[in-house]
Amino acid sequence: MMAHFYSRVLGTGSYLPRIYVTNQMLAKKLAQHGIETSDEWIVARTGIHSRYFAPPEQATSDLALIAARRAIVESSIDLQAIELIIVATSTPDFIFPSTACLVQAKLGIHNGSAAFDVQAVCSGFAYALAIADGLIRSGMYRNALVIGAETFSRLLDFKDRNTCILFGDGAGAVVLTASDRPGMLSSALHADGRHAHILCAPGNVSGGIVHGSALLHMDGPAVFKLAVNILEKVAREALAKADMSADQIDWLIPHQANIRIMRxxxxxxxxxxxxxxxTLSEHGNTSAASIPLALDVAVHDGRIKSGDRVLIEGVGGGFTWGAVIICM
Structure with missing residues (x-):
């Protein structure tokens, strides 16, 4: 198979589940556990006003499915032309099979396309996008569906106001295709497992029993300190690889974690x-879904246009971080 030099974004899509949760609603929920908080306290520390939670009957693959369908419609690609499906998620439907395989089946793609999940938490979409780009550039695949989807509300400890106020659920997707025109201009991915303990859900299943805690744990100050430094470095690394300066970037889409980190x-x-x-204010932190959600919002409200150069970057548990520069 002849190698293609580039991959390009053909279409974007996103989905938010139906349960809308304001800060005031969350404050009432916490009050049931004797924990005080307020809209003002949450906004001042995070920039978040609201988020969306999936109802119990809606799995991560269901969110991913709707976002994927919307991206496919936007791209005008035939379903059976999709040869690769990658889902970035830390909240899969099951231990296995992968959420990507479930999405493949729900979409009705029966062409034997490759499908797998990427687990890099909030950096997951950057990781998945870089992997898909590399596989398309190699000539192995021509069309790829890349999704970030999460039901993070199910990992939250609603007795810990420092973490449960941050996260929400959602999904975002892009369709990539081989092209002779530059699309993905560069990427940079990194991890440092020495920092795994500062952001994790430290539980595992053995004999049908959860050992440890399956709820999210975060050392907020440690994450904040690490994130600001490494996000600047990885952004500059991606810019250098693309032979670009920061002022040549039309749009920055950072992982939507905390408005102070983003600014x-x-x-x-x-x-x-x-x-x-x-989009943090309305969506909260949707982990691997936050970047593709924000990308889709900005494409559909007309801010991001064809030819615009977009820098995306994220940092997440692991500790992982990455950046990708896209020419839309």
Whole structure:
């Protein structure tokens, strides 16, 4: 098979589940456990006003399915032309099979396409996008569906106001295709397992029993300190690989974790805040879904246009981090 030099984004899609949760609603839930918080406290520390939770009957694959269908419609690609499906998630439906295989079946793709999950938490979409780009460039596949999907609300400890206020559920997707025009311009991926303990869900299943805790644990100050430094470095690494300067970037889409981290990265890169896409206020932190959700919102509201250069970057448990530069 002849190798293709580039991959390009053909279409984007996203989905948010139906349970809308404001800060005021969350404060009432925490009050049931004797924990005080308020809309003002949450907004001041995070920039989040609301988020969406999936109902019990809706799995991560269901969210991914709707986002995928929307991206496929936007791309005008035939379902059976999709040869590769990658789902970035830390909240799969099952231990196995992969959520990607479940999405493949629900989409009705029966062409033997490859399907697998990527687990890099909040960096997951950057990882998945870089993997798909590399496989398309190699000539192994021509069309890929890349999804970030999470039901993070199911990992939250609603007795810990420092973490449960941050996260929400959702999904975002892109269709990539081989092209003779530049699309994915560069990528940079990293991890450092020495920091695994500062952001984790430290439980495992053995003999049908959960050992340890299956709920999210985070050392907020440690994560904040690490994130700001490594996100600037990985962004500059991706820029150097693309032979670009920061002022050549039209849009920055950072992982939607905390508005203070996001603004800090913008300042360090010398970009005006107006060039940063922010959906954190309405969506909260949707982990691997946050970047593709924000990308889809900005594409469909007309901010991101064909030819725009977009820098995406994320940092997550593992500890993982990565950046990708896209020419839309």
């Amino acid at each position: 800090g990265i913008c300042r360090k890169l010398g970009l005006p805040l107006e060039r940063m896409i922010v």
